[in-house]
Amino acid sequence: MDAIFQDLTDAQREAVTHVDGPLLILAGPGSGKTRVVTHRIAHMLANGVRPWQIAALTFTNKAAEEMRSRVDALAPGQPVWMGTFHRFCAQLLRRYGGMVGLSENYSIYDMSDAKQAMKRAIAAADVSTTHASPEQIAAAISRSKNRLITPEMMEGHSLTPGDTIAAKVYPVYQQQLLTANAVDFDDLLLHIARLIRENPEVRAELDAKFKYILVDEYQDTNLAQYAIVRALSIDNPNLAVTGDPDQSIYGWRGADLNNILDFEKDYPSVKTVRLEKNYRSTPNVLRVADQLIRHNQKRKQKDLFTDNPEGDPVVLRIFEDGYKEADGIADEIAAAISTEGLKPSDFAVFCRMNALTRSLEHAFRARALPYQIVNGVEFYQRREIKDLLAYLHLVNNPNHDVAFQRVVNVPTRGVGAKTIEKIRAHADYHRIPMLEAARHASSIEGLAKRSASAVTKFVSIYDRLCIKATATLEDLIRYLIEEIGYEAYLEKSMVEQQDSNPMANVDEFVTAAVEFDRRHPEDGSLDAFLEQVALVADTDALDGSTDRVTLMTLHAAKGLEFPCVYIIGVEDDLIPHSRSKSTEQEFEEERRLLFVGITRAEQRLQLSLCKRRAVRGDIRPVIPSPFLNELPLEDIKRIESAVERNWFDEEFDQSYPDSWDLPDLSDSDGADSDLGDIDQAGSAAHRKGSGSIGDDTDFVSEMPTLMNVVDEAAQVPAPPTSASSVSSKPKKKMILSGLKTGADMLSGGATPLTAYREGVQVRHGEHGEGTIIAVTGRGPKRTAKVQFDDGEHSFRLAYAKLELVDSP
């Protein structure tokens, strides 16, 4: 009992002791939020609240597990429901699915399943994909689902052209899902939200059952989630939410920041607790984070403070390119491990995109540094695992058409695309599942006897498999592998690809099944296993127990902490991402993303960027992230490696400026920071500032677009930048000098799209010279139709290798 209150601050205690009524906990990073939540649950249990009256909803399984283990430590063995929103809904749907047309053994489509289903729906809806890609349509439908918009509601209301297309596909997609007795991720929430809304008695029942609801990371809730928790907190308004508006980074997925900002309006009687004391980071780190996030408009001001010792200054490091960045960081980490007694697991490297981990991987491997990538190729996404899972799905739910299509010809047994197409058409026509259609293969019109018998063969394998459906998972899977000769198939088809060992993955899969059997000796049902698999995310695979450096995206980093953190690629178009900076909202979310990354650091933090970075093959000059100008540069130690001059590279001076348009630091004593072995011999600090870029309030809008500048460059080749020259317009100068000029430019990828006009002569590696006869579309879709000697061809200008031919 005393353990519950031990070492709590006043604010924390206030939250912990709150039992009835709405509660808002605004928790800054590292403020002991989980501690408060778990202690509060323990406190409630100790004060008469029955465990089954509590539901604690999280976004990730990892968070749920963390909560579970810490509650267990305080109040062992209490059956409090803890898990993700999606799992919560999935389990309700097992019970109430009948009310929305699903039977108990419904399947959850993962992303790739849903993608397949979407393509089929698009085809069935007879919608052309010329104006909207399947992905765009899927995204539009997903957005609608997150906002609780049903197919019927979309009719007539659709405004944008994209939505009009989506509105046509949406009902077909939903119908096909229903026929397949399946849901996608969004449906889990949507179905439950609708069910509760349309069935007051169910709502009341659940409201009464879950008398106390806790929501973690409330800033990440979307409308569907919001509707669910609100609806279940009417009769018993004991809704406790924790969150931090500054850490909302899932707006792109439908999360609505207003849910937390307006919580106090939703529940006027709310008790609000602010947790502002930080237990995680040094003041240095915290100051940088705080300065950055102050630039956001949409937030609730919190005053972060800490009692922690000052620690090392935050480091901003500038590298020449992505390889040097990776090598430099790997060297530093290796050095810190060998000289300072730090462990690999003390380090984490964050980046905006998964693709950026590649160079780090190489660097780590070369130094034999153990690492783990949180979002590499996910285990359950591997071909061999998906194959086996699809069989299991089909056993569990014969209507699972996506699974059927995946496995009907695995291993290859003579059922080709044409055959599948005919089965699908037959199934669509009679509105039956494909497996059902396959049973009548011989009577399907236009299906060759040979094909029909191949299909029949599959059906009989399937039927034999189903007999084992009630056996243990282990038996079922082993039987499956044996029956279809999967091992032989793998050996034959997976022609020795380096470092992939499919059979080892299969073994691991069997191990996972054995483990599931062991943990669910009684209720080890197939659908429970499949649900489990469907709802585990990649980030949940993060293994904290092994001693490895962790590589992951900034998104994946939320909720974690590490002694030493590196954030790479703090560059414009990366953070903020080029596709997330057009609106103020997106821009602020990107700022929050960086904030989240920064606040993961306990002791040391290094932000880094490159002067140039390879983007899909070609190397491009880099613009520093605008967020760097918002940091307290006087608190930051800036390190820039000396430029290695390639005497033979005449272009170098033009391409890569010596001066960087970040303010110089007054602190230029050159002493090594404690952050590993940075700034060693051979890379003496090379600090040259060109002054601040001035008042940066309009930084983004004032930024010249690449295109403007290129046009200019084409007319006036940039002179070589001398090391001492300081341009009055650093921004522009930098971009200019980063570009190749003259003929180089024309042959490179930097030709302005505007140069391609009707009548212009171009050269193509394959077709020779030709004349542009038409130009259509905009942005990346801008397309030129070219008349060559060998006929007409169309090219996406952003991708095609079309050279301009110098006009005579």
Add this chain to the structure above:
DNA sequence: CCCCTGTTATTTTTT
């Protein structure tokens, strides 16, 4: 029908 090859399109974040 299967497999290989060359071609083309595609790049954010994920429950």
Add this chain to the structure above:
DNA sequence: ATAACAGGGG
């Protein structure tokens, strides 16, 4: 750089 795709030969 990589994945998905289309088309042709076996």
